[in-house]
Amino acid sequence: MNDFWEGLKNYLLYLERLGVKTLPAKKAFKRFLELDLSPAPKDLAEIAAEIKGCTRCPLHRTRTNIVLGEGPSHTKLMLIGEAPGREEDLEGRPFVGRAGKLLDQMLKAINIRRADVYITNVVKCRPPGNRNPEPEEIEACLPYLRKQIKVISPKIICTLGLIAAQTVLGTTEPLSRLRGRVHQLDHLKVVVTYHPAFLLRFPANKRLAFEDLKLLKKIYDEVK
Numbered sequence: 540m541n542d543f544w545e546g547l548k549n550y551l552l553y554l555e556r557l558g559v560k561t562l563p564a565k566k567a568f569k570r571f572l573e574l575d576l577s578p579a580p581k582d583l584a585e586i587a588a589e590i591k592g593c594t595r596c597p598l599h600r601t602r603t604n605i606v607l608g609e610g611p612s613h614t615k616l617m618l619i620g621e622a623p624g625r626e627e628d629l630e631g632r633p634f635v636g637r638a639g640k641l642l643d644q645m646l647k648a649i650n651i652r653r654a655d656v657y658i659t660n661v662v663k664c665r666p667p668g669n670r671n672p673e674p675e676e677i678e679a680c681l682p683y684l685r686k687q688i689k690v691i692s693p694k695i696i697c698t699l700g701l702i703a704a705q706t707v708l709g710t711t712e713p714l715s716r717l718r719g720r721v722h723q724l725d726h727l728k729v730v731v732t733y734h735p736a737f738l739l740r741f742p743a744n745k746r747l748a749f750e751d752l753k754l755l756k757k758i759y760d761e762v763k
């Protein structure tokens with residue numbers, strides 16, 4: 540367990556001994572990461588073992604592969620999309636189709652290597668026909684994402700697309716109001732941008748996405 544989670548756990552146990560039952564946590568952070576006392580998984584392999592064969596939501600019925608994520612086990616930047624698509628479902632890897640190629644180009648444009656970034660999605664199984672995941676499916680799958688964040692311990696999260704942004708930030712605000720600035724969720728900085736699949740359909744938004752990427756690069760270089 541890293542220092543942050545160890546410290547948080549000890550502090551919560553201390554408050555519990557004092558009889559404190561609830562905490563005035565920020566709504567978005569509490570909803571997304573949840574202040575629970577469960578220990579962080581040892582590593583990503585432990586999460587992979589837990590998720591194997593998962594049937595927590597109906598998406599298990601139509602998936603080919605669970606797409607847990609890909610990248611270093613500890614890194615300062617984590618990218619979070621919404622759900623695997625067709626190619627990802629077939630290969631069991633995130634962002635490998637046309638959208639994946641565009642994501643590679645986006646990272647290259649700001650001189651960040653894909654190999655240095657952990658990439659995952661809010662839900663780990665493909666919704667049929669690439670529809671948006673339902674709120675119940677997101678809720679069922681979020682514990683895995685929370686555990687990934689505990690293990691990887693990123694400093695920065697970049698959300699790709701509306702669903703990832705709204706889930707991570709615990710908001711219903713439109714993407715146009717969420718992008719273009721840095722959100723602070725306790726120790727995490729969050730930058731919001733468009734999903735590459737959306738940019739393939741609506742390339743006029745690439746200019747705005749590039750502004751987001753420049754902002755991401757700025758804090759990426761600042762954060763040690």
Ligand code: SF4
Pocket residue numbers: 590593594595596597598599605662663664676679680
């Ligand atoms: S989407 Fe998540 S919760 Fe649903 S079956 Fe897949 S791994 Fe389990």
